[in-house]
Amino acid sequence: xxxxxxxxxxxxxxxxxxxxxxxxxxxxxxxxxxxxxxxxxxxxxxxxxxxxxxxxxxxxxxxxxxxxxxxxxxxxxxxxxxxxxxxxxxxxxxxxxxxxxxxxxxxxxxxxxxxxxxxxxxxxxxxxxxxxxxxxxxxxxxxxxxxxxxxxxxxxxxxxxxxxxxxxxxxxxxxxxxxxxxxxxxxxxxxxxxxxxxxxxxxxxxxxxxxxxxxxxxxxxxxxxxxxxxxxxxxxxxxxxxxxxxxxxxxxxxxxxxxxxxxxxxxxxxxxxxxxxxxxxxxxxxxxxxxxxxxxxxxxxxxxxxxxxxxxxxxxxxxxxxxxxxxxxxxxxxxxxxxxxxxxxxxxxxxxxxxxxxxxxxxxxxxxxxxxxxxxx
Amino acid sequence: xxxxxxxxxxxxxxxxxxxxxxxxxxxxxxxxxxxxxxxxxxxxxxxxxxxxxxxxxxxxxxxxxxxxxxxxxxxxxxxxxxxxxxxxxxxxxxxxxxxxxxxxxxxxxxxxxxxxxxxxxxxxxxxxxxxxxxxxxxxxxxxxxxxxxxxxxxxxxxxxxxxxxxxxxxxxxxxxxxxxxxxxxxxxxxxxxxxxxxxxxxxxxxxxxxxxxxxxxxxxxxxxxxxxxxxxxxxx
Numbered sequence: 001x002x003x004x005x006x007x008x009x010x011x012x013x014x015x016x017x018x019x020x021x022x023x024x025x026x027x028x029x030x031x032x033x034x035x036x037x038x039x040x041x042x043x044x045x046x047x048x049x050x051x052x053x054x055x056x057x058x059x060x061x062x063x064x065x066x067x068x069x070x071x072x073x074x075x076x077x078x079x080x081x082x083x084x085x086x087x088x089x090x091x092x093x094x095x096x097x098x099x100x101x102x103x104x105x106x107x108x109x110x111x112x113x114x115x116x117x118x119x120x121x122x123x124x125x126x127x128x129x130x131x132x133x134x135x136x137x138x139x140x141x142x143x144x145x146x147x148x149x150x151x152x153x154x155x156x157x158x159x160x161x162x163x164x165x166x167x168x169x170x171x172x173x174x175x176x177x178x179x180x181x182x183x184x185x186x187x188x189x190x191x192x193x194x195x196x197x198x199x200x201x202x203x204x205x206x207x208x209x210x211x212x213x214x215x216x217x218x219x220x221x222x223x224x225x226x227x228x229x230x231x232x233x234x235x236x237x238x239x240x241x242x243x244x245x246x247x248x249x250x251x252x253x254x255x256x257x258x259x260x261x262x263x264x265x266x267x268x269x270x271x272x273x274x275x276x277x278x279x280x281x282x283x284x285x286x287x288x289x290x291x292x293x294x295x296x297x298x299x300x301x302x303x304x305x306x307x308x309x310x311x312x313x314x315x316x317x318x319x320x321x322x323x324x325x326x327x328x329x330x331x332x333x334x335x336x337x338x339x340x341x342x343x344x345x346x347x348x349x350x351x352x353x354x355x356x357x358x359x360x361x362x363x364x365x366x367x368x369x370x371x372x373x374x375x376x377x
Numbered sequence: 378x379x380x381x382x383x384x385x386x387x388x389x390x391x392x393x394x395x396x397x398x399x400x401x402x403x404x405x406x407x408x409x410x411x412x413x414x415x416x417x418x419x420x421x422x423x424x425x426x427x428x429x430x431x432x433x434x435x436x437x438x439x440x441x442x443x444x445x446x447x448x449x450x451x452x453x454x455x456x457x458x459x460x461x462x463x464x465x466x467x468x469x470x471x472x473x474x475x476x477x478x479x480x481x482x483x484x485x486x487x488x489x490x491x492x493x494x495x496x497x498x499x500x501x502x503x504x505x506x507x508x509x510x511x512x513x514x515x516x517x518x519x520x521x522x523x524x525x526x527x528x529x530x531x532x533x534x535x536x537x538x539x540x541x542x543x544x545x546x547x548x549x550x551x552x553x554x555x556x557x558x559x560x561x562x563x564x565x566x567x568x569x570x571x572x573x574x575x576x577x578x579x580x581x582x583x584x585x586x587x588x589x590x591x592x593x594x595x596x597x598x599x600x601x602x603x604x605x606x607x608x609x610x611x612x613x
Contacts, residue, residue, distance in 0.1 A: 007452045100479075111456070114463070118455040211594035213554040215571050216587025223402070223580040315468025319558065323575060332474050336561060341478040348471040359466035 009055040009064075012112045016052040016071075019104030020045050025079065027086050030093045031151065031340050037099055038086065044078055048105065055112055061120045068113030075105045076141060083149035097151040097342055124368050131360055138353075151342040152349065155331075162330075167350065169245065169326030173317040174354075176249055178309050181256035186302075188257075189264025190290065199265070206258040214316050217254065218323050221247030248325030252316055256309040263305030267298025300369045307362035314355045318347070378599055385592045389417040392585075399581035409581045411570045420589055422484075423566040426559070427552045430488055434495035435545055441496075442503030443529065454504075461501045469494050469555045477562055487559030487566070494555065495548040502544030506537025539609040546601030553594045557586070 023037025040048070051071045055064060083096040117130065147153050156163055192199045209217075225247050229236045240246055271294050279293045280286075295302075321329020328347040335343030388395055392410045399409040410416075444450040445457045472494055476486035510533065518528045560568030567586045574582025 007450075008456055011453075111460075114459050115456045118459045207598075208591070208595060211550065211554075211591050211598060212587055213557040213568075213571070213590045213594070215554075215557045215568055216583055216590065219571055219575050219583035220580070220587060222575075222578075222583075311466045315470060318468055318470040322561065322572075329470070332470070333561065336474060336477065339482075344474045344477065348468075348474050351468055352471050355466045355468055356463065359463070363462070 005056055006058050008115050009057070009112075012108045012115070013052040013056050015104055015111070016108030017049065019101045019106075019108060020049060020052075022101035022104060023099045024101040024105075025082055025086070026095075026097045026099045027090075028095045028097060028151075029091075031095045031155075031342055032338070035095075035097075037101075038082060038096075039101065040078055040082075044074060048074060052108065061116050064112060064116035065120065068109050068116055071109035072106070072113065075102065075109060077146065079150060080141075080146040080148075083147070083151075087149040095151040095154065095342065096149060124364060124371070127364055131357070131364070135357060152345045155340075155342045155346045163346070166326055166328055166330050166347075169320075170314070170317050170328045170351070170354070173245065173248055173252060173320055173325065173327055174310060174313040177252035177256055177313050178306065180249070180253040181260045181309060182306075184253075185257050185260030186264055189261045190268065192261070193265055193268040203258075203262060203265075206261060209254050210258050214251070214255070214319050215322070217251045218248060218319055218325070221251050222323060225250070243324050245320075245325050247323060248317070248320035248327075252313045252320075255316060256313060259305045259308045259312075260302075263301050263308075264298070267301030268294050270301065271297045300366055303362065303366045303369060307359065307366065310362065311355050311359045314351060314358060318351055321347070378596065381592050382596060385589065385596075388585075389420055389589070392416050399585060402580040402584060404578070407577065407579050407581075411573060411582050411585065413573065414565070414569065416567075416570070416585070416589065419565060419567050419569060420593075423553075423556055423568075423590070424593070426484060426487060426556050426564065426566060427491065427549065430491035430495055430552050430556075431545065431549050434492045434548060435499050437492075438496045438499035438544075439503055439541070442500050442507060446504065446507045447525075457500070458504065461497050461504075465497045465501075467494075469551065470558055473555065473558060473562065482563040484559070484564045486562050487556060487564040490559075491552045491555060495552055498547035498551070499541065499544040502540045502547075503537065506540035507533055510536060535608075535612050538612070539605040542601055542605040542608060546598060546605070549597050549601065550594050553590060553597065557590055 020040065024040050025038050026035045027038050028035030039045070048071060051067045055067055059067075079098055079102055086096050087094065117127075122130065141147060142153075148157065188202065192202050212220075222243065225240060226243075229240050232240075275293065275297070276289060279289045284292065317325075317327045318329035318332055320327045321331070321333045328351045331347030332344050332351075333347075335341060335345075335347065392412075396409040403409050441457070445453045469490065473486060473490040476489045476493075480486040480489055514532065514536070518532045523531065556564070556566045557568030557571060560566045560572055567590050570586030570589075571583050574580065574584075574586065
C-alpha cells in the first residue's frame with residue numbers, strides 16, 4: 001500500500017459517506033404514508049466509514065474486492081436487522097422501507113466491487129464463478145428470511161402466489177418473444193443476405209417498427225387480436241384473445257425482429273468470400289455452406305443479437321402489466337396507482353435483477369465464443 | 378419524409394378534420410379524436426421534456442467522457458466502461474418507476490429517468506469517438522505542436538462528432554418512446570392519449586398518440602443521421 005489517494009476510491013467514499021449521514025430506513029405507520037428516518041447503529045457506521053476511507057488508499061485489487069463485498073454484506077444484513085428490531089414492537093400495519101441512505105451505500109459498495117473486478121481482469125472462468133457466486137449469495141440471503149421484515153419482502157409475503165405467477169409470465173414473455181424472433185428473424189436474415197435487393201425495404205420496415213413507442217404498439221395489438229379472435233375460425237379456440245398475454249408477446253416479438261435480422265445479416269456478411277469459395281470448392285452445396293460454414297462463423301454476432309433482444313424484452317415486458325399482459329409490470333403499475341412504493345419495488349427489483357444477470361451472462365458467453373471461433377481473416 | 382412532416386403538422390393544427398380517418402376504429406359512437414387536452418399542446422410538452430433531458434444528458438455525458446479520457450481521469454476509464462454497459466441493461470420503465478419515490482409524481486421523475494438513461498449512449502459513443510482514433514492522427518497532432526487543449530477542440534472532438542451524434546440519436550429516440558410511459562406517473566406527454574385509449578378501449582386514441590410519436594421519432598432519427606453524415610463529410 002502507498003499513501004497516494006485512489007481517485008475512484010475517493011468518489012465511492014463520498015457517495016458512501018453521504019449514505020451514512022442519510023437515514024438507512026423509513027419507519028412508516030403503514031405502507032402509504034411517509035415515516036421517520038432511522039439511521040445505522042454507531043458501531044456499524046464506524047465500520048462502514050472505515051472500509052470507505054480505506055478504499056481511498058492504494059491496496060491490492062483483491063483487498064478492494066473484499067472491502068466491497070464486506071460493505072455490501074454489512075449494509076444488506078443491517079437493513080434486515082434494523083427492520084426486525086423495529087417491527088418487533090410495531091403494529092402489523094407498520095412498514096420499514098429502505099431509504100436514501102441504504103440506496104447510496106448499496107451504490108457506493110457495488111461501485112467499489114465493480115471497480116475491483118474490472119481492475120482485477122479475472123479470467124472468463126472466474127467471471128462465471130463470480131456471477132454464480134453473487135446470484136447464489138442473493139438467493140441465500142433471501143431464503144434465510146433475514147430480510148423478511150423489510151417492506152418489499154412483506155409485500156412479497158402478502159402475494160407470494162401472484163409473484164410466482166407473474167414471474168413466470170414475465171419469463172414467458174421475454175423468452176417466448178425471443179424464440180419467435182429467432183424462428184422468423186434468422187430465415188429472414190438469411191433470405192435478405194442471399195437477395196440484396198430485398199435488404200433495403202425489409203430493414204426500413206423493421207426500423208420503423210422500432211420507432212413506434214412501446215406503449216402504442218402494445219395498445220394497437222389489443223384490437224388486432226380481438227378482431228382475429230372474433231373473425232378467424234379456430235383462433236379463439238387456440239387461445240388467441242385481445243386481452244392477456246398474446247398482444248404483449250407479439251409486440252415484443254416485433255421489437256425483437258430488427259436486432260435479430262440485422263445481426264444475422266452482419267454476421268453472414270462478415271464471413272470472407274474466400275472462406276465461402278473454399279467451402280464451395282470442397283464440393284459443398286449452398287445449403288451445406290450455409291449450415292456448416294456461414295452460421296457457425298456468424299454465431300458470435302448472432303449471440304450479440306440475442307443479448308440485445310433478451311435484455312430489451314425483459315425491460316419492455318414491464319409495459320405488458322399496463323395492458324393486462326401479466327409480468328412484473330403488474331406490480332409496478334399497481335404500486336404506482338396505489339402510491340405504494342414497496343409494491344413498485346417488488347416489480348422493479350426482480351426485473352432489474354433478471355436484466356442484469358441475462359446481460360452479464362450473455363456477454364460472457366459472447367466472449368467465450370469469440371475466443372473459440374477464430375474469425376476468418 | 379417531408380410528406381410525413383407536413384401530414385403531422387396538418388394533423389396537429391386541426392385534428393378534427395382528420396376524424397374521418399380515425400372514426401372507423403371507434404366503437405359505440407366514441408369520439409375519434411382526443412380532445413381532453415389539445416394534441417399540439419401535449420406534443421409540445423412531450424418534445425420539451427425530451428429536448429431538456431437530451432440536452433442535459435448530452436452535456437453531462439460529454440464532460441464526463443472528456444474527463445475520463447484525460448491523463449488525470451484515466452483511473453476512472455475501466456470503471457466508466459463497465460458502468461455504461463451494465464447501466465444500459467437497467468430497464469427504462471424501472472428507472473422511471475424508481476424515480477417516483479424520490480421526485481413525487483409529475484414531470485420530475487420522467488425528466489430524471491430520461492436524463493439518467495440518456496447519459497449512457499452519449500457517454501459510450503463519446504468514449505468510443507475519443508479513444509478509437511488512428512495512431513497517425515495522434516502523432517500528427519503531436520508533431521504539429523498542439524497543446525492538449527487545442528488537440529481536444531481542434532482534432533479529437535471534431536473527429537468524434539459523427540459518433541457522438543449517433544449516441545445523441547439513440548438517446549433522443551429512446552427518450553421519445555420512454556416519455557410516453559411518463560404519463561403513467563402524471564407527466565404531460567402524448568402517452569396520455571394512448572393511456573386514455575387503453576382505458577376506454579378506444580383504438581383511435583391509441584393509434585393517434587402512437588402515430589404522432591412515431592412520425593416524430595422517424596424524423597428525429599433521420600435528422601440526426603443527416604447531421605452525422607454532414608459532420609463526417611466535413612472532417613473527411
